[in-house]
Amino acid sequence: EAQVTQNPRYLIxxxxxxxTVTCSQNMNxxxxxxxxxxxxxxxxxxxxxxxxxxxxxGDVPEGYKVSRKEKRNFPLILESPSPNQTSLYFxxxxxxxxxxKLFFGSGTQLSVL
Amino acid sequence: xxSVTQPDIHITVxxxxxxxxxxxxxxxxxxxxxxxxxxxxxxxxxxxxxxxxDTLVQGIKGFEAEFKRSQSSFNLRKPSVHWSxxxxxxxxxxxxxxxxNKLIFGAGTRLAVHP
Numbered sequence: 213e214a215q216v217t218q219n220p221r222y223l224i225x226x227x228x229x230x231x232t233v234t235c236s237q238n239m240n241x242x243x244x245x246x247x248x249x250x251x252x253x254x255x256x257x258x259x260x261x262x263x264x265x266x267x268x269x270g271d272v273p274e275g276y277k278v279s280r281k282e283k284r285n286f287p288l289i290l291e292s293p294s295p296n297q298t299s300l301y302f303x304x305x306x307x308x309x310x311x312x313k314l315f316f317g318s319g320t321q322l323s324v325l
Numbered sequence: 326x327x328s329v330t331q332p333d334i335h336i337t338v339x340x341x342x343x344x345x346x347x348x349x350x351x352x353x354x355x356x357x358x359x360x361x362x363x364x365x366x367x368x369x370x371x372x373x374x375x376x377x378x379d380t381l382v383q384g385i386k387g388f389e390a391e392f393k394r395s396q397s398s399f400n401l402r403k404p405s406v407h408w409s410x411x412x413x414x415x416x417x418x419x420x421x422x423x424x425x426n427k428l429i430f431g432a433g434t435r436l437a438v439h440p
Contacts, residue, residue, distance in 0.1 A: 245427075247430075252334070252432050252433075253432055254329075254331075254415055254430035254431050254432040254433050255369075255415065255417075255428075255430040256430070257427060257428075260427070270427075302368065302369065311357070311359075311419045311427060311428050312357060312359070312374055312376070312419065314371075314428065316368045316369040317368060318367065318368040319367075319368050
């Protein structure tokens with residue numbers, strides 16, 4: 213089954229403790245991206261990647277890092293999480309740059325205390 | 326700048342009633358427009374999309390949307406709402422920025438359905 217898998221689904225952590233949210237897709241997609249969803253703000257793009265070793269900032273990249281060492285994986289790294297990064301995070305992928313074929317993961321609810 | 330506005334944060338309707346969720350966009354070129362639904366605890370599901378052609382677009386679950394260029398709107402409609410339609414709905418525009426297409430989302434409209 214074609215899917216985008218995020219882990220974990222829920223995560224509670226404390227300020228400053230480094231964490232990684234994993235994202236993996238099994239569709240051989242080139243394009244992957246991360247969004248955060250906040251009440252009243254909708255979804256905003258954090259980072260995206262056009263292919264292996266090619267990443268770029270989205271609209272709200274501060275406080276986040278990403279890497280794309282393999283085509284299937286696109287982890288989101290919070291080196292020093294802060295409470296304002298408490299949010300619902302979504303990973304997405306598509307075969308090419310056409311967003312109409314975007315597949316979303318199920319989301320990761322992160323709480324930073 | 327490209328943007329999407331969903332004027333209604335919350336909407337409550339009775340089961341069986343008709344529904345219209347509003348969406349206005351700002352984009353210089355011909356937009357790609359989308360409606361997504363997010364059920365509680367779930368990811369995003371694409372309801373329908375508009376690229377070109379017929380301005381009335383049919384989607385899944387009995388939803389439809391109409392593109393009106395003169396009003397920069399892409400409102401979502403359903404003639405008879407079911408309790409299972411309670412969810413959050415996001416309108417989005419596909420914008421070609423930085424050499425690729427990205428999605429710009431509205432803030433969302435949360436729909437509650439009364440029995």
